[in-house]
Amino acid sequence: MPAPEQPAGxxxxxxxxxxxxxxxxxxxxxxxxxxxxLVLVLVTLHMIANHFVVARGLRDFQDVVAYxxxxxxxxxxxxxxxxxxxxxxxxxxxxxxxxxxxxxxxxWITRVLSVLGVAIVAYGLWLTWVITSYH
Amino acid sequence: xxxxSVERTAVERGAEGASTxxxxxxxxxxxxxRRLGGWAFILNRLTGLGILLYLSFHLVVLxxxxxxPSAWDGFVSVAMSPVFLFFDVVLIFxxxxxxxxxIRVTLVGFGLVxxxxxxMFAALMVLGAxxxxxxxIRIFEVG
Numbered sequence: 001m002p003a004p005e006q007p008a009g010x011x012x013x014x015x016x017x018x019x020x021x022x023x024x025x026x027x028x029x030x031x032x033x034x035x036x037x038l039v040l041v042l043v044t045l046h047m048i049a050n051h052f053v054v055a056r057g058l059r060d061f062q063d064v065v066a067y068x069x070x071x072x073x074x075x076x077x078x079x080x081x082x083x084x085x086x087x088x089x090x091x092x093x094x095x096x097x098x099x100x101x102x103x104x105x106x107x108w109i110t111r112v113l114s115v116l117g118v119a120i121v122a123y124g125l126w127l128t129w130v131i132t133s134y135h
Numbered sequence: 136x137x138x139x140s141v142e143r144t145a146v147e148r149g150a151e152g153a154s155t156x157x158x159x160x161x162x163x164x165x166x167x168x169r170r171l172g173g174w175a176f177i178l179n180r181l182t183g184l185g186i187l188l189y190l191s192f193h194l195v196v197l198x199x200x201x202x203x204p205s206a207w208d209g210f211v212s213v214a215m216s217p218v219f220l221f222f223d224v225v226l227i228f229x230x231x232x233x234x235x236x237x238i239r240v241t242l243v244g245f246g247l248v249x250x251x252x253x254x255m256f257a258a259l260m261v262l263g264a265x266x267x268x269x270x271x272i273r274i275f276e277v278g
Contacts, residue, residue, distance in 0.1 A: 025244065033241045040234055056277060059211055061204035088190060091183045120194065130201045 028090060035087040042080040049073060068131050081124040089113045175236055175256055182233040189226055220274050227270045231263035 049067075051057035058067055067073055096109050199206045213219065239255050242248050248255055 029244065033244060036237045036241060040237070043230065043234070061200070061207045064200060064207070084190070088183075088187050092187060095180060095184065123194065127197060127201060 028094070032087065032090050032094070035083050035090065038083045039080075039087050042076070042083055045076055046080050049076065065131060065134050068128065074128060074132065078125065078128065082121055085117050085120045085124075089117045171253055171256065175239070178232055179236050179240065182229040182236075185229045186226075186233060189229070215278050217275075220278065223274050224267070224271045227274075228267055231266055232260075235259040235263045 054063060054067070058064055068077070090113075093109060093113050097106060101109070196210060199210050236256065236259065239248075239252055239259060242255070243252050
């Protein structure tokens with residue numbers, strides 16, 4: 001989905017507001033708002049699950065293995081990983097776009113960050129698999 | 136121009152601040168003509184980058200789990216040192232500042248509470264400060 005024509009720096013992230021009457025929120029901005037809202041919920045659950053469910057929170061290796069033996073927790077943590085990776089890299093993209101690179105460089109930034117995002121999620125899934133299959 | 140619309144313009148401009156603001160990354164740290172919205176923008180960017188730095192570290196540290204109990208438990212004992220606990224408090228500061236300000240940015244972006252966003256920002260930051268104090272006490276108490 002191509003972003004509509006807008007001044008550099010306003011295409012994404014935190015700079016777009018309704019005061020820019022001539023512009024519309026872009027897909028990047030909306031995605032950032034949606035993933036941001038999801039991160040807010042998931043990071044809260046992540047913190048509660050990690051630090052408050054078990055007394056004193058997760059500590060040693062066995063605590064972590066026991067924690068991830070619950071499928072609900074695996075779903076929560078994987079969802080958090082995906083959403084926070086998305087939000088973080090989209091935010092980094094907004095920061096990088098503030099440098100005012102050429103459109104060609106900008107599309108490369110988007111591509112590299114997308115690959116990085118997929119790699120991070122793959123790493124997280126692999127790690128989850130390693131821990132859940134630990135005996 | 137009503138007083139409200141003056142305030143609204145100044146806050147909403149956020150990143151741009153005064154019309155003389157330099158665009159791009161240098162513009163972030165240029166304090167001239169910066170209003171509250173501009174400071175909120177810088178706070179959001181810097182805490183966002185700080186959290187990214189933390190998350191990178193977090194992902195690398197978690198790889199110790201793949202190396203088994205002794206590698207992981209060794210790290211946990213280091214993570215309970217006062218220096219690490221202090222950085223935990225810094226992390227909580229970043230998360231609260233970024234998350235709570237993000238609520239304001241999102242609401243305003245969708246055209247909600249635009250006229251009262253200065254008050255909303257202040258209220259959210261007071262809430263964040265209270266939560267930070269409680270978290271800091273808990274972190275150093277429990278270890």
